[in-house]
Amino acid sequence: MLKNITRSYSTARPRVGILMLNLGGPETSAAVHPFLLRLFSDRDLIPLPFLQGGKTNLLPRFIAKRRTPKIIEQYNKIGGGSPIKMWTEEQGNAMVERVSELCPELDVKNYTGFRYAEPLTEDAMDQMEADGIEHCVAFTQYPQYSCSTSGSSFNGMYRHIIKRQKEGKPMNMTFSAIDRWATHPLLVKSFAELINKQLDEVDPKDRHKVVLLFSAHSLPMSVVNRGDPYPQEVAATVEHVMKALNYSNPYRLVWQSKVGPSEWLGVPTDDAIKGLIKNGNKHLMMVPIAFTSDHIETLYEMDIEYGEDMRNEFPDANIMRCESLNMHSTFIECLTELVADHLKSDGMTIPQMALRCPMCVNPTCGPMRGFFSSRKLPQSIVECCKSEEEGPIKSFG
Numbered sequence: 001m002l003k004n005i006t007r008s009y010s011t012a013r014p015r016v017g018i019l020m021l022n023l024g025g026p027e028t029s030a031a032v033h034p035f036l037l038r039l040f041s042d043r044d045l046i047p048l049p050f051l052q053g054g055k056t057n058l059l060p061r062f063i064a065k066r067r068t069p070k071i072i073e074q075y076n077k078i079g080g081g082s083p084i085k086m087w088t089e090e091q092g093n094a095m096v097e098r099v100s101e102l103c104p105e106l107d108v109k110n111y112t113g114f115r116y117a118e119p120l121t122e123d124a125m126d127q128m129e130a131d132g133i134e135h136c137v138a139f140t141q142y143p144q145y146s147c148s149t150s151g152s153s154f155n156g157m158y159r160h161i162i163k164r165q166k167e168g169k170p171m172n173m174t175f176s177a178i179d180r181w182a183t184h185p186l187l188v189k190s191f192a193e194l195i196n197k198q199l200d201e202v203d204p205k206d207r208h209k210v211v212l213l214f215s216a217h218s219l220p221m222s223v224v225n226r227g228d229p230y231p232q233e234v235a236a237t238v239e240h241v242m243k244a245l246n247y248s249n250p251y252r253l254v255w256q257s258k259v260g261p262s263e264w265l266g267v268p269t270d271d272a273i274k275g276l277i278k279n280g281n282k283h284l285m286m287v288p289i290a291f292t293s294d295h296i297e298t299l300y301e302m303d304i305e306y307g308e309d310m311r312n313e314f315p316d317a318n319i320m321r322c323e324s325l326n327m328h329s330t331f332i333e334c335l336t337e338l339v340a341d342h343l344k345s346d347g348m349t350i351p352q353m354a355l356r357c358p359m360c361v362n363p364t365c366g367p368m369r370g371f372f373s374s375r376k377l378p379q380s381i382v383e384c385c386k387s388e389e390e391g392p393i394k395s396f397g
């Protein structure tokens with residue numbers, strides 16, 4: 001009898017899984033081709049209406065194969081592979097440790113779900129279910145929402161849930177989403193702290209002259225003109241960070257990492273660096289504003305292509321980069337607060353999540369947005385967190 005009670009107590013804590021979503025990156029040279037193949041086969045990223053049926057994967061295969069050697073070379077220059085899995089796991093572990101302190105009545109565990117690399121999102125979902133997770137919080141690690149990043153991950157999750165239903169073995173978990181957090185006060189504070197830390201490296205007499213170059217991954221103009229929310233949300237992060245810095249320095253938002261022949265949102269980061277230097281600016285600081293950890297775009301593009309290579313071209317210029325968020329303590333608090341606040345709420349998203357892009361033609365987006373914007377947290381979980389946080393405060397009222 002006693003044994004039974006003990007056991008039911010220890011398993012009574014509701015099990016919540018926090019699924020941290022991101023693109024992922026190849027950890028080894030051998031992982032580069034499968035990574036690119038998944039990327040170029042992503043129909044949420046690249047619609048291929050004219051290649052339906054059996055030939056769907058011919059073009060992606062061709063493009064992925066052609067690009068693999070160059071990408072392997074880039075990863076070799078940053079140590080052989082992407083560190084994104086390591087960072088995501090470290091961030092997730094630190095976050096869950098703090099969330100567990102805030103919500104001791106919950107059994108919280110973090111998982112990593114990548115769109116194009118292992119651990120793949122669908123596999124992580126199945127693993128969560130196998131671990132007995134009752135509720136999954138789909139937590140996008142892109143602070144600013146784009147349909148080609150967060151939207152693609154959420155569509156992937158939604159398709160997996162529908163697939164399992166159609167197979168007659170529906171997933172035994174409920175779902176909610178943390179879909180965007182571009183202006184979270186602790187995200188803004190994290191960036192401001194890291195920028196100030198880098199500014200401290202500059203001679204005080206030059207500090208105010210440093211041009212802050214906020215650099216985000218660009219988007220094809222076809223995506224921008226569909227009405228994607230990302231450019232606006234990235235700009236919102238930049239303005240909040242500048243306000244936190246009391247507009248201490250001149251700044252621009254610029255866009256990096258264009259690939260292929262189509263038109264992309266500009267001005268490209270490398271052009272901006274060259275143009276600003278030619279216009280007489282000597283001190284530049286790149287700020288990676290749309291990623292939460294180091295990856296090929298900071299370590300290779302920013303540090304090698306725009307850093308070292310530009311320093312050879314313009315030896316008088318001082319081109320710097322501020323650190324990525326990585327394990328910055330304020331940033332871990334940001335992740336913690338996002339999750340803890342979500343668990344205390346009913347799990348609803350803001351109304352923005354329900355609205356498709358004005359020019360959206362992707363048939364998955366509508367039902368996916370409906371699914372993730374109406375999901376509520378099980379009452380057992382909400383009550384768990386509320387009693388912990390608000391109990392003592394309420395007793396004063």
Ligand code: GF9
Binds near residue numbers: 148149220290291
């Ligand atoms: C992106 C972040 C923001 C064709 C080549 C595969 C397309 C694309 C992106 C945006 C990554 C990280 C944005 C395409 C087609 N997109 N890249 N969109 N990537 N490549 O629609 Cl933080």
Ligand code: FES
Binds near residue numbers: 228361
């Ligand atoms: Fe934005 Fe479909 S592309 S909602």
